[in-house]
Amino acid sequence: xxxxxxxxxxxxxxxxxxxxxxxxxxxVTAAQAGxxxxxxxxxxxxxxxxxxxLTTLVGGDxxxxxxxxxxxxxxxxxxxxxxxxxxxxVTIARNRAMDHLRRQRRRPVVPVPVQALNxxxxxxxxxxxxxxxxxxxxxxxxxRTLPPAEAEAVMLRAVIGLDAETAGxxxxxxxxxxxxxxxxxxxxxxxxxxRAAPEDVPGAxxxxxxxxxxxxxxxxxxxxxx
Amino acid sequence: xxxxxxxGPADRAESDRLLDAVHAVPPADADPLTRLLAAAAxxxxxxxxxxxxxxxAAFRAARAAPAVAAPVPASRPRRRLRVAAAxxxxxxxxxxxxxxxxxxxxxxPPPVVPPAPTTAGPAPTAAGPSRSTPAGPSGAASxxxxxxxxxxxxxxxxxxxxxxxxxxxxxxxxxxxxxxRAKALTKPGFADLVAAAGGPDRVESYCRTLVPAAxxxxxxxxxxxxxxxxxxxxxxxxxxxxxxxxxxGDQDDDED
Numbered sequence: 001x002x003x004x005x006x007x008x009x010x011x012x013x014x015x016x017x018x019x020x021x022x023x024x025x026x027x028v029t030a031a032q033a034g035x036x037x038x039x040x041x042x043x044x045x046x047x048x049x050x051x052x053x054l055t056t057l058v059g060g061d062x063x064x065x066x067x068x069x070x071x072x073x074x075x076x077x078x079x080x081x082x083x084x085x086x087x088x089x090v091t092i093a094r095n096r097a098m099d100h101l102r103r104q105r106r107r108p109v110v111p112v113p114v115q116a117l118n119x120x121x122x123x124x125x126x127x128x129x130x131x132x133x134x135x136x137x138x139x140x141x142x143x144r145t146l147p148p149a150e151a152e153a154v155m156l157r158a159v160i161g162l163d164a165e166t167a168g169x170x171x172x173x174x175x176x177x178x179x180x181x182x183x184x185x186x187x188x189x190x191x192x193x194x195r196a197a198p199e200d201v202p203g204a205x206x207x208x209x210x211x212x213x214x215x216x217x218x219x220x221x222x223x224x225x226x
Numbered sequence: 227x228x229x230x231x232x233x234g235p236a237d238r239a240e241s242d243r244l245l246d247a248v249h250a251v252p253p254a255d256a257d258p259l260t261r262l263l264a265a266a267a268x269x270x271x272x273x274x275x276x277x278x279x280x281x282x283a284a285f286r287a288a289r290a291a292p293a294v295a296a297p298v299p300a301s302r303p304r305r306r307l308r309v310a311a312a313x314x315x316x317x318x319x320x321x322x323x324x325x326x327x328x329x330x331x332x333x334x335p336p337p338v339v340p341p342a343p344t345t346a347g348p349a350p351t352a353a354g355p356s357r358s359t360p361a362g363p364s365g366a367a368s369x370x371x372x373x374x375x376x377x378x379x380x381x382x383x384x385x386x387x388x389x390x391x392x393x394x395x396x397x398x399x400x401x402x403x404x405x406x407r408a409k410a411l412t413k414p415g416f417a418d419l420v421a422a423a424g425g426p427d428r429v430e431s432y433c434r435t436l437v438p439a440a441x442x443x444x445x446x447x448x449x450x451x452x453x454x455x456x457x458x459x460x461x462x463x464x465x466x467x468x469x470x471x472x473x474x475g476d477q478d479d480d481e482d
Contacts, residue, residue: 031285039285043278048270063277070281071435074288139265157245158263164242183241186259190234193258 020161024085032077039077043070046086050093052136053155056144057097058104065100069093087166090156094170142189150185153178234259279424280435286422287392287436395419396433 024045030038050069054062072092080088143151156167157178164182168175235241244260252264395416402410410416411426423432 034289036282036285040278040282043281044270044275047277047281048274049267051274052266067277067280067435070277071284074281074284077285077288135261135265136268136271139262142262143266154245154263155266158248159267161248161267163246179238179242182245183235183238186241186244187234189262190257190259193262194233 017161017163020086021084025082028077028080028085032080039074042073042085046089049086049160050090052140052159053090053152054093054097055140056148056151056155057094058100061100061104065093065096068096068100072096084162084166086160087162087170090160090162091170142192143185145192146185146188150181150188153181154185154189157182280431283422283432284435291393392419392422393436396429396437399429400433400437 024042027038027041027045031042047066047070051062051066054065054069058065069089069092073089076092143154145151146154152171153167156162156170157164160167162170164175164178168178171178235244244263247260248263248267252260256264396419399407399410399416399419407430408426411420411429416429419433420426420429423429
């Protein structure tokens with residue numbers, strides 16, 4: 001649950017993160033010893049988040065890059081010596097994505113997903129459907145409209161589940177920079193949602209949810225740097 | 227107006243709390259941003275785990291041939307090294323079938339080769355070459371030698387050759403011309419490859435996963451010159467990271 005009483009990470013969050021890390025590392029140890037089911041567990045635990053994160057980096061090529069990522073994870077698994085396996089994996093994914101973008105010499109097109117806005121914000125039932133595919137895809141589509149550094153920070157924190165320090169190590173940035181980028185991203189998302197869903201007209205959908213100054217630069221900046 | 231703030235979290239600390247709490251199921255009356263984040267982190271949706279078989283195949287191959295690192299798509303600086311290694315390793319690196327036999331002589335296969343526990347298929351030609359590692363017989367040993375600083379000791383001694391055989395078969399198969407390929411898959415020599423791939427029609431994608439960087443025309447392109455570079459932490463490995471160091475753009479980011 002969300003603790004709103006102070007600024008420290010919630011006890012809940014810390015405990016949960018520690019549990020996840022321990023479970024993953026136990027699975028890694030088993031996989032290093034050849035346990036295929038353990039590897040399958042790693043895949044199922046991480047792949048959805050990796051794929052979503054990669055989609056923010058390389059768009060429709062995320063599946064291919066995810067395949068390359070798992071190939072390298074398989075190969076380099078013996079060299080994982082402990083620590084945060086999610087960070088280790090997502091670093092591999094990110095490197096593969098950067099290589100991919102360098103090879104492709106192009107960037108994913110990120111249109112402002114009007115439909116996603118409508119699905120998410122214009123529907124009073126959204127909360128009930130939050131776990132369904134539609135809600136997830138819409139949410140990710142909105143995050144992808146953020147400037148890349150903000151989108152990446154939000155994805156690493158919210159979807160991969162890293163804390164700001166670890167995300168900073170993945171990105172080669174300071175934790176404070178990650179916090180700032182994530183915070184700006186959240187505010188931008190909140191503004192997008194706000195414009196899309198006026199409270200007093202729950203079902204209404206405004207035709208132009210974009211704000212003119214905020215969304216468009218998503219498609220211009222570098223995919224990763226901010 | 228709205229019962230909650232319309233402009234999102236007020237400061238970084240509040241954003242941190244929101245982000246830390248993302249995996250919690252949002253309460254029904256959660257604000258839209260909380261619901262959005264929860265949706266973004268929701269459990270796997272249909273299709274997201276479609277690559278599981280491929281990932282497991284990669285895992286099996288890596289397990290079966292730990293010394294034969296699958297190639298990372300080559301980054302440029304590596305290419306020269308790769309060529310040098312390819313030249314020096316030419317004798318060992320197999321122009322498909324012929325070299326199998328040659329390399330095989332160099333190996334001293336253990337009297338009993340236990341089938342790799344994770345490899346599907348009967349593997350009738352399990353004594354394939356562990357190509358590209360002149361050291362040969364002990365995949366685990368050469369793996370340890372080639373990755374200093376990594377705990378290769380924790381890697382159990384693996385049956386050295388089955389995955390190597392599959393890689394070799396893939397290489398040989400990919401080297402064939404289009405019309406020959408289908409025919410080859412009906413031969414007993416490729417039966418284990420077909421089995422590992424999960425069917426004749428999947429051999430190509432399986433092999434491309436296993437041997438992604440090798441073009442059909444250059445079967446010798448995959449010595450593993452980068453193996454010694456494998457660090458415990460992946461982050462310093464890629465040149466990509468050079469671009470990721472904190473830059474001027476970070477400075478103003480810290481204050482908000």
